[in-house]
Amino acid sequence: MAEQQGDPRHLETLDRDLARFSTLELATTYVSRPMVGIGVSLCFILLTGVAVLSFFGQDSNPVVVVIAACLGAYMALNIGANDVANNMGPAVGAKALSMSAAIGIAVVCESAGALIAGGDVVETIAKGITAPESIGTDTIFVWAMMAALLSAALWVNLATWIGAPVSTTHSVVGGVMGAGVAAAGFSAVSWPTMGAIAASWVISPVLGGTIAALFLWLIKSRIIYQDDKIAAARVWVPFLVGIMAAAFASYLALKGLKQIIHVSLSAALAIGLVCGAVTWLAMIPVVRRQSVGLENRNKSLKVLFGIPLVISAALLSFAHGANDVANAVGPLAAIVYASQSGDLGSAISIPTWVMVIGAFGISFGLFLFGPKLIRMVGGQITKLNPMRAYCVALSAALTVIVASWLGLPVSSTHIAVGGVFGVGFFREWHSEQRIRKAQAKFPDRPVYAPEERKRRKLVRRSHFMTIIAAWVITVPAAAILSAVIFYLINTTLP
Template sequence: MAQNDFDTRHLETLDRDLGRFSNLETATAYVSRPLVAPGVALAFVLLAGLGAMVAFGDTSNTLIVVMAAIFGAYMALNIGANDVANNMGPAVGANALTMGGAIAIAAVFETAGALIAGGDVVGTISRGIIAPESIGTPAVFVWAMMAALLSSALWVNLATWIGAPVSTTHSVVGGVMGAGIAAAGFGAVNWPTMGTIAASWVVSPLLGGLIAAGFLWFIKARIIYRHDKIAAARVWVPVLVGIMAGAFTAYLALKGLSKVVKVSFGHSLLIGAVLGLVVWLVMIPVIRRQSRGLENRNKSLKVLFGIPLVVSAALLSFAHGANDVANAVGPLAAIVQASASGSLTEAVSIPLWVMLIGAFGLSFGLFLFGPKLIRMVGSQITKLNPMRAYCVALSAALTVIVASWLGLPVSSTHIAVGAIFGVGFFREWDAERRLRAAQGSVPERPRLGPEERSRRKLVRRSHVMTIAAAWIVTVPAAAALSAVLFLALRQIGG
């Protein structure tokens, strides 16, 4: 009997100890989970530095190139975490894609865009903002580009942390400008170029918002508010998908494939028009087949916009990878060129290993840190469904085309977020208009007071203010940080 009591007490003690170990393991896993993503990111950054050491070879400038590769990899991670959300956020917010599906599609198409068609705009980043010959020696130029890389990466990292989608292009431009001013004074900066970039702060979101709101008005007027919604959708959805196909074809020809084949603005529009016509004709029987048996409800219409929305997100990611990889590898490529040749006048070429750092950095940054901004862009500014998200995606392509025709530089971030604002504010205006019409037809219905009207707002004002403030301060903040970092780096480097 005594032995049995001893065994029982022993087993109870053992169970308690095992329970404590189990709780300890659970707590350790919970605490360490947030450290996984930074750990993987750190490993990627160090691997990029190691790859640069192997690729560049053993020279007197190897350490500088390794540092630049580490900063470039860090910047690429931040671009993936912040910028890619603009392409995938609307599709995820509209439930056309799951978070995992969006990350997988974006990773594939961002990498493909960067490797296949990327690098054509590197010259603007590395030489269009400041004149390299005005800076002086190649060593000073290298430190300036290094400061630009690090300052822009730090700023984008901060913006991602506070949940503000900012333009990574403007961050790099500000970084290059600040380092150039610190190195050679205000005369080194190409101020006309900076003026057009500042103008794009206003042009990008306004154009994006107006185009997105215009298409949402068209969808509501021609499909949603019709008595027979399905019949209207059979007529107009093929037209809308054809417009999207044509717009994205022209968009990719203008911005995504310029490295592979040179296409003029007129030719890109012609190619887009032809493909858009073909897609319209192909989609007529497809939409008719998809719409069979659907109920005459708004919910049924979402099915018809799902696939076009997914395709548009993939194409936006390809074009983004082709263009915005330069934000990470532009200064890095300039550093490699100056370190290898000692010349500031030669055209900047991009080694394959530099492009790989940019391409894979975009994908890793999206996978590790992107979901936060994807959720914010997709669902926290205003509520999106497939029709509204379609308007946002189409607006991104059309705005770039219109801006190219006008000769204006635009930001993909500002376009996408501006389009979401445009959709949300149009919904508010439309709801207010319909409410006034309903109140006019029913005189006894009480009118809403100011507090109730404020509660019914469809766009979260706090996000509007946060994002607008982040946009305004991006260039000066990145410039100021870059100037400080340049002075520090030059002191350290001698």
């Protein structure tokens, strides 16, 4: 036995066995991670149902309210897993934020945006797409909203599982439209509202991409291509941060303070102008201290854009929480109001606990399932550095803020991804222009062959086509699924 233990072949066999156990342990850990997320998600949904039941147990329709609350929590989890990656992906991809810091900032800002400024878009989802009074009884209206919520949640979950980047806004709007048509025909749908929303789906990514490209052009022309890059950054970086502060302050004055005091548009703009000017002046010494000792090269600029990128990501998360919480709790708010009051024609008041479900659900979904998609958005569509990521985040923030201010449920996915593509396509165009100028100036020097230039495209075309296809199919797919679910509910339940 001793000889066998000392045999080198025996030791090699033992090492291989231990290696197998180590591999098995790693595989078990890898497989168990998704199960932990699913388990925590189920606990959150069940706890939501129990909490709602404890508050509404004496209500006339407690079962309906509890089921709707669980579906709202389920949808909020999917939004956190899918959409929030578009907000934090650029900052993480540019290495301005770690994954844990990005998740922490997003959780706080998403919740604040949902609770402070999320009411207007909820009203649009709950009543603006279909006319509740045209659907019929309050029971039929509740079943229609239930079908819309369930179909949207199922579609987003399926799309996320297969890796398709769909819009949660598209899913909910399609679900509400499909249920409304199934319940009362095409006349129940407010087609002018649908037309405005559909137009925003086209306008928002184009606008997001255009603004991002313009900011990148500004940074390149005024900072990167200057002889003294650091001196130029000391002038322009505080100004860019001031723009973000002005937009955020104006938006918060319009949305966040309306519960306390009415603020007109002109007053909100004045508040934003003052806050932007103060932030601009405050950032001048900060950027000056940061720039001390930096070399005059592009790599040094990444340090100076760290703070603007973090601020823009936080601003975008706030705006996203204000806008996309409607996807989770808009139908839920309509269900609760209809089941309690039975008055479908009056204005829908949004209970605070409904907004809390949306805010917490988005936060849990981001924490449990967000990192994978954050990495994809941050690095797999096009390469981002802090300057490019800042342009994407600021462009998306400004676009979402304007949309939420108008009460229009645009897709944050469209806006953010449009910004990423805008930056990437601008880089391609700018690179092509530089090659042409070099070729005209030095015709004897070799340039990239057409095949090589095609291979060096800075935006992955496969991602572009996949995203466009997903955007096209989401609304009809969610509408058809919602109509089928409504039919099953309406024919099965009394």
